[in-house]
Amino acid sequence: MQHIIFDLDGTISNPETGILNGYKYTFPTLDLPVPDDATLRTLIGPPLRIVFEKMYQQTPAKANEAIETYRVYYNKLGGAFENELYNEMYDLLHTLFHQQRKLHIATHKGAMSHEILKHFGIRDYFTQLQHYNEEKNIITKEKMIELILEKESISNLQKTVMIGDRHSDIEAAKYTGIKSIGVTYGFGSQKEIEDSKPDFIANNVAELHKILHQN
Numbered sequence: 001m002q003h004i005i006f007d008l009d010g011t012i013s014n015p016e017t018g019i020l021n022g023y024k025y026t027f028p029t030l031d032l033p034v035p036d037d038a039t040l041r042t043l044i045g046p047p048l049r050i051v052f053e054k055m056y057q058q059t060p061a062k063a064n065e066a067i068e069t070y071r072v073y074y075n076k077l078g079g080a081f082e083n084e085l086y087n088e089m090y091d092l093l094h095t096l097f098h099q100q101r102k103l104h105i106a107t108h109k110g111a112m113s114h115e116i117l118k119h120f121g122i123r124d125y126f127t128q129l130q131h132y133n134e135e136k137n138i139i140t141k142e143k144m145i146e147l148i149l150e151k152e153s154i155s156n157l158q159k160t161v162m163i164g165d166r167h168s169d170i171e172a173a174k175y176t177g178i179k180s181i182g183v184t185y186g187f188g189s190q191k192e193i194e195d196s197k198p199d200f201i202a203n204n205v206a207e208l209h210k211i212l213h214q215n
Contacts, residue, residue, distance in 0.1 A: 001101065001159055001160065001161045001179065001212060001215050002101060002102060002156070002159040002160070003101075003102045003104065003148075003152065003154055003159065003160040003161070004096060004101055004102070004103050004104070004160075004161055004163065004212065005104045005105070005106050005145060005148060005160070005161065005162045005163065005178075006103065006104070006105055006106075006126075006163050006164075007105075007106060007107060007141075007162075007163060007164035007165060007166070007169050007186075008105055008107035008109055008113055008116070008117075009044055009045065009107065009108075009109060009165075009186070009187070010044060010045060010164075010165035010166070010183075010185075010186025010187040010188070011163055011164050011165050011169075011183055011186055012085065012086065012089055012093075012105075012122075013083050013084060013085050013086065013089070013116070013120065014083065014084050014085075014086060014186075015044070015080075015082070015083040015116075016041065016044065016187075017082040017083070018074060018078075018079035018080055018081065018082030018083050019040075019043075019044050019074070019079070020037060020040045020041070021073065021079055021082060022070045022073045022074045022079045023035070023040050023043060023070070024040075025069065025070070025072075025073040025077075025079075026066050026069045026070040026073070029065070029066065029069050030052075030056070030058065030062065030066055032056065041187060042187075043055070044187045045108065045165070045166045045168070045187055045188070046108065046168075047108045047132055047139060048063075048066070048067045048070060049063055049067065049134070049139075052066045052067065071110075074112065075112050080112045080115060080116055080119075081116070081119055083116060083119075085120055085122075086185065086205050087204075087205060088204075088205040088206060088209070089205050090120070090121075090122065092205055092208065092209050092212075093122055093125045094125070095209070096125075096212065097125045101212075102127050102152065103125050103126045103127065104126055104127055104128040104129070104130070104148050104152075105117070105126050105128065105129045105130065105131070106130050106141055106144035106145055106148065106162065106169075106172075107129075107130070107131050107132070107144075108131075108132045108141070109131055109132060110131055110132050110133070111131060111133075113129060113131045114129065114131075117129070127152065128147070128148045128151055128152060130143075130144035130145075130147050130148055131144075140172065141162075141164075141168050141169055141171075141172030142172045142175045142176060144172075145162060145172055145173070145175075145176045145178065146176060149176065149178075157176075157177045157178045157179075158178075158179065160178040160179065161173070161178060161179040161180065161181055161199075161212075161215075162176075162178055162179070162180050162181070163180075163181045163183060163202075163208065164180075164181075164182065164183065164186075165182070165183045165184070165185070165186025165187055165188045165193070166186070166187065166188040166192065167188065167192050167193070167195070167196040169182070170182050170193070170196035170197070170198045171196060173198070179199045179200075179215075180198040180199050180200070181198055181199065181200045181201070181202055181208065181211060181212075182194075182196060182198035182200070182201050182202070183201075183202045183203075183208060184201060184202070184203050185202075185203060185204050185205070200215075
C-alpha cells in the first residue's frame, strides 16, 4: 500500500480516559444521568452532534451547548491529552514513514487532532489530516477520504487503504473504492468489524504491521 489513511481514536491512540471524562463533565448540564462507563465507551467514534442529537434526542440548540461544554473539558482542561498511543504504534508509523509510504488521517475528531498528533510527536509523519469540520461540511469519513484522494491526486485506489476500528471506517473505504483494514483492538466490537467485511482484520498493532508489510 502506498497511501495509508488512519482513523485516530481507537486506531492510533486510546483516548478513552479523556473522552469518558469529557462526557461525565457534559451530561449533568443536560439534566441527564451520566451513563455508566460501558455505555460511554460506545460513544467513542461518532461525531458529538450525532451523539447528542441522534442518540440522546437533544434539540440542535441543546446539542450545540453540549458540544461546547464537552470541548471546554476536552480542549481547555486537558482531556485531549488523557490519551496514549497503542503499544508499538509509534514504531509502526516511524517505519512506514521511512519506507516512503504516504500516511494520512481521517478522523471524526475536530481540530484538536492536530494538537494530539503533535503531543505524541507524530504530526510530521502525516501528509493529509482531514478532521470533522461542520463549517466546511466535512462531517463524514467518505468526504474526508475523497478530499485526501483529490488533494494527493491518487488514482491507484488498489494501493490505498483506510484503517479503522468502527464500521463507518470500513463503509467509507468501500464507498470510495479503496481497500480497508478493520482493527479489533479499538472501540468497535469484533462482530462489528467482521460484519462490515473489511479486506483485512488486525487484532493488534503487530498484525497491522504484518498486513501493511505484505501489501
